[in-house]
Amino acid sequence: MSKKSNQPAKNTLNDLFGSKTRIKILKFLFRNYLSDFNAKDMAKKLQEADIAVNREIKMLVKIGLINKKK
Amino acid sequence: MAKRNRHKKNSSKNKTRRSKTIRAKVKFKKKARQKTINSRAKRRTRHPANLGTGSSTRPGTSKRKAMYSLNQNFEFFSELKSLILKASPAEKDSLIKKISALGKIKLAVISGIFLNSDIESSASATADLFIVGDDIDRNKLRNFLKSLEAEIGREIRFGLMDREEFEYRFGMFDRFIRVLLEGPHEKIINRLGI
Numbered sequence: 001m002s003k004k005s006n007q008p009a010k011n012t013l014n015d016l017f018g019s020k021t022r023i024k025i026l027k028f029l030f031r032n033y034l035s036d037f038n039a040k041d042m043a044k045k046l047q048e049a050d051i052a053v054n055r056e057i058k059m060l061v062k063i064g065l066i067n068k069k070k
Numbered sequence: 071m072a073k074r075n076r077h078k079k080n081s082s083k084n085k086t087r088r089s090k091t092i093r094a095k096v097k098f099k100k101k102a103r104q105k106t107i108n109s110r111a112k113r114r115t116r117h118p119a120n121l122g123t124g125s126s127t128r129p130g131t132s133k134r135k136a137m138y139s140l141n142q143n144f145e146f147f148s149e150l151k152s153l154i155l156k157a158s159p160a161e162k163d164s165l166i167k168k169i170s171a172l173g174k175i176k177l178a179v180i181s182g183i184f185l186n187s188d189i190e191s192s193a194s195a196t197a198d199l200f201i202v203g204d205d206i207d208r209n210k211l212r213n214f215l216k217s218l219e220a221e222i223g224r225e226i227r228f229g230l231m232d233r234e235e236f237e238y239r240f241g242m243f244d245r246f247i248r249v250l251l252e253g254p255h256e257k258i259i260n261r262l263g264i
Contacts (some may be wrong), residue, residue, distance in 0.1 A: 013157050023154075028152045028223030029140050031183075038135040047220040057138060065144045069137045 021052045023060075029066065033055065166258050173206035173213055176233050178259035183226060185254055196249045198226040202236040202262070233262075240264070 017023045025047045028037075043053040044050045144150070162180075169178045182195030199218075211230070219226055229246070231239070239247050251264075 013154070023222070024223060026150070026154050027157075027221075030151050031222070031224040033140045033142075033151075036137040036139045038137050040135060045218060045220060046223065061138070065141055065147075065150075066138045067141045069139065 019056065021046070021048045022056045024048060025053065025056050025060070162258060165218075169201060169259060172201070172210050172214060173203050175201060175203040175206075175259050176261045177202040177236070177257065177264070179250060179255050179257050181250060181253060181255040183222065183224060185256065195253055195255075196227070196246055197229045200229040200231075200250055201232055202231050204232050206230065236262075 013023045014020050017026070019053050025042065028046060038063060039057055040050060042057075043050045045052065057066065061068050115186070141147070166178070169175055177200075179200040180198065181200070182198040184198055215226065215228060229250075237249070257264075
């Protein structure tokens, strides 16, 4: 019982961050953070639309959480 | 050539300050394009999220895609990391429901990534999800694992046995079973009474 209250449901973060795609991307990034990735592969892995993933990535680059490499 | 013109157009918009560096970059790009394509292909195959999924990415489909990586100097990097990783990867209730729908499930054990928030300690577990059951629908199972991996953002290490095999291995103190059941784990479905 007490254990359950210690573990926030995944919806908490979805709601807090305002986007399911965004939190999926963040989870993906922090669980694999030593490697590079490209947007299309990530969208495929996360089962999210390319356009939604691209939008979130753009935002994350803008705030400086992720780096873009050419 | 077309590429170069495009860059020229852009640079004229931004006036002269950036145009020099951009032109230099374009020159460099032309020379090193083949090289970067090769190294990208290599990098992609090394990506941990691609391990074990086979041919999910065909080489050459994304030759002009920009690569991204997490900026570890980000202002709130460690705070954000602990926040994201603290959240349980999947809700237990929905997990139980989905696993039960796969077939006649006798036992389901979660471990590794489902229990530990930090990557190092969860990497030491032998499996993240272990299921014992009969008459399991393979297609459902594949879809379930795929969507679970999408939710978690990482490959999960998965084990499946039918009841007979599990009881045999359990009886002979099989190493895999022993390590799994002696390490940190949680039985979310247990109809075997162990």
